[in-house]
Amino acid sequence: MLMSGGGWWSGGGGEEEEERVRVWVNDTAALAQVDADAFICATLDWWPPEKCDYGTCSWAHASLLNLNLSSPLLQNAIKAFSPLRIRLGGTLQDKVVYHVGKKAEPCHPFYRDPSALFGFSAGCLPMWRWNELNAFFHSVRCQAVFGLNALFGRTKTRTAWDPTNALDFIQYTHDKGYNISAWEFGNELSGSGVGTRIPADQYAEDVKQLCKIVREVYADQPSFPLVVAPDGFFDKTWTAQFLLALGDEHCVKVVSHHIYNLGPGVDKNLTAKILDPSYLDHEAATFGSLRSTLQQYGPWANSWVGEAGGAYNSGHHLVTDAFIMSFWYLDQLGMSATYGTKSYCRQSLVGGNYGLLNTTTYAPNPDYYSALLWHRLMGANVLEVKVSGSAFVRAYAHCAKGSAGATLLLLNLHNQTTYSIDLSIPSSPVIEARLEYHLTAENNNLESQTMLLNGVPLEVSGEGGIPPLSPQLVMGDVPLLIKPLSIAFVSLPIELQTCS
Numbered sequence: 407m408l409m410s411g412g413g414w415w416s417g418g419g420g421e422e423e424e425e426r427v428r429v430w431v432n433d434t435a436a437l438a439q440v441d442a443d444a445f446i447c448a449t450l451d452w453w454p455p456e457k458c459d460y461g462t463c464s465w466a467h468a469s470l471l472n473l474n475l476s477s478p479l480l481q482n483a484i485k486a487f488s489p490l491r492i493r494l495g496g497t498l499q500d501k502v503v504y505h506v507g508k509k510a511e512p513c514h515p516f517y518r519d520p521s522a523l524f525g526f527s528a529g530c531l532p533m534w535r536w537n538e539l540n541a542f543f544h545s546v547r548c549q550a551v552f553g554l555n556a557l558f559g560r561t562k563t564r565t566a567w568d569p570t571n572a573l574d575f576i577q578y579t580h581d582k583g584y585n586i587s588a589w590e591f592g593n594e595l596s597g598s599g600v601g602t603r604i605p606a607d608q609y610a611e612d613v614k615q616l617c618k619i620v621r622e623v624y625a626d627q628p629s630f631p632l633v634v635a636p637d638g639f640f641d642k643t644w645t646a647q648f649l650l651a652l653g654d655e656h657c658v659k660v661v662s663h664h665i666y667n668l669g670p671g672v673d674k675n676l677t678a679k680i681l682d683p684s685y686l687d688h689e690a691a692t693f694g695s696l697r698s699t700l701q702q703y704g705p706w707a708n709s710w711v712g713e714a715g716g717a718y719n720s721g722h723h724l725v726t727d728a729f730i731m732s733f734w735y736l737d738q739l740g741m742s743a744t745y746g747t748k749s750y751c752r753q754s755l756v757g758g759n760y761g762l763l764n765t766t767t768y769a770p771n772p773d774y775y776s777a778l779l780w781h782r783l784m785g786a787n788v789l790e791v792k793v794s795g796s797a798f799v800r801a802y803a804h805c806a807k808g809s810a811g812a813t814l815l816l817l818n819l820h821n822q823t824t825y826s827i828d829l830s831i832p833s834s835p836v837i838e839a840r841l842e843y844h845l846t847a848e849n850n851n852l853e854s855q856t857m858l859l860n861g862v863p864l865e866v867s868g869e870g871g872i873p874p875l876s877p878q879l880v881m882g883d884v885p886l887l888i889k890p891l892s893i894a895f896v897s898l899p900i901e902l903q904t905c906s
Contacts, residue, residue, distance in 0.1 A: 427796050447752065448751060450494050452516070483770060495593055496753075510574075516528075595636065614652070661704060693741065709745075711750040712751050738750065784804040800816070811899045846891075
C-alpha cells in the first residue's frame with residue numbers, strides 16, 4: 407500500500423530543535439560497485455545450545471545441526487530476499503568433520519570441553535543433515551557459502567592441511583547436484599588469529615590445495631564456485647604476505663574479513679559507541695587499507711565482509727538485537743559499499759543476541775527490516791555523498807535497484823534535533839516527488855525490538871508472513887525531514903545517466 411501526503415510525522419508536534427543540513431550527491435560517475443543481488447548476506451553458525459557468554463546462553467537451537475528448517479516464518483524471512491546469501495560457518499567450523507568418505511570418523515555432536523580449543527570438542531556433520539540443509543537452501547532460494555575446516559589433520563600451525571575429508575565432502579556435494587556458490591577456507595586463523603593462527607605462507611599453500619580440488623571436482627561444470635579466504639580479522643602485513651605467496655595462483659576471488667569493532671558484548675558503552683559519529687568513522691581505515699592492499703597485491707580479488715556482529719561473544723541483548731543496532735548496521739553497509747565491498751555478511755541470521763531473527767521464534771528483529779529495505783532499494787552503483795551542517799547526519803546513496811533513479815539513506819544520530827535536508831543532485835535540480843521510508847523505534851525506545859515504518863509497527867502475520875514495506879509518497883516541495891534518532895530511505899524516481 408502506498409501512502410501519500412505531507413509526511414507521516416505531519417502534525418506530530420514535539421519539542422525537538424530543527425536544523426538544516428546539506429546533502430550533496432555526485433551523480434557524474436559511480437564511486438564503486440557492489441553485488442546488488444547478494445550484497446546483503448547473513449550467517450548460520452555451528453554453536454550448540456551450551457555456548458554461553460557472560461552467564462547467558464543465547465544460541466538455543468540455532469545451529470546448522472539443529473535449526474528448525476520447517477518453520478514457515480524462517481522460510482518466508484529468507485524468501486523475502488530472493489536471493490539471500492548465507493554464509494555457513496563460524497568459530498567451530500575448524501572443528502567440524504564431514505561424515506563421508508575415507509576419513510569419516512564416528513559422528514558425534516559438539517560437547518563442552520573447557521580444555522579443548524574454543525572450549526568445545528570436535529563435532530560432526532552427518533550427510534542426512536547436509537541433505538536436509540541443501541533441500542532447504544533450494545526451497546528458500548538462497549546462495550550458500552560453506553566454510554571448510556582448515557585445521558583438519560594439523561598437529562602444528564606450520565603442518566600442512568589434510569584435504570582428504572574436504573575433498574570427499576566437496577565431491578559428495580557436487581555429485582548430489584547441490585549448488586554451493588563459494589567454498590571458504592578457515593575462520594579467524596589469519597593475522598594473530600583467534601585461538602590459533604596459521605602463517606601466511608602455509609595458508610597460501612593450503613588454499614592452493616583447495617583451489618586444485620575445486621577445479622578438479624567441478625571440471626564438468628561451466629563455472630566453478632568461488633574460493634574465499636581467509637575470513638579473519640584484517641591484518642595488512644599478513645594479507646600482503648598471503649597474496650604474494652599465492653604467486654600465479656589467482657583462484658582466490660574473494661578476500662574476506664570480520665568486523666566486531668564495538669568490542670565485547672558485555673561492554674556497557676555499546677549504545678554510546680553506536681551513536682558516536684567519530685567512533686563509527688574509525689572502521690573506514692580498515693576498509694581503505696584492505697582496498698589498497700588488494701589493489702597492490704591482489705587486483706584480481708574482491709573483498710567481502712565475511713562476518714560482522716558488531717559486538718563479539720554473541721552480542722548484547724536489547725542492544726545488538728534492538729532498534730539501536732540499525733544505526734551501526736546500516737552505517738556499516740553504507741560505508742563498506744563506498745570502498746567497493748561486494749558483500750556484507752551479518753552475524754547472524756539466527757543465533758546469539760545479534761541475529762536478524764529472534765533465536766527461538768524467528769520473528770524479525772529491527773535489523774532484518776533494515777536489511778530487507780536495503781536489499782530492495784539500493785542498487786549496484788554507489789554514489790559519492792557529502793554532508794555539511796552536522797556530523798550527526800550520516801548519508802549514503804546508490805543508484806536505485808531496477809531503475810535509473812537513486813536511493814538515499816539518512817541516519818540521524820542526534821537525540822534532540824530534527825534535520826531538514828537540502829538535497830543537491832547536480833544533474834537533477836528538480837525532484838517532483840519522492841518515496842520515503844522512515845524507521846523509528848516503538849515509543850522512541852532504542853532498546854525496543856519493534857520497528858515502526860512511517861509510524862506503523864512492522865509485525866508478521868499469524869501465518870508467518872513478512873509485512874509489506876510500504877513507502878510514503880511525498881511531493882517535492884515538502885521539506886525532507888529526519889527526526890531525532892531515526893533512519894530514512896528516500897527513493898528518488900528521477901533519471902540519472904550514471905544509473906541508466
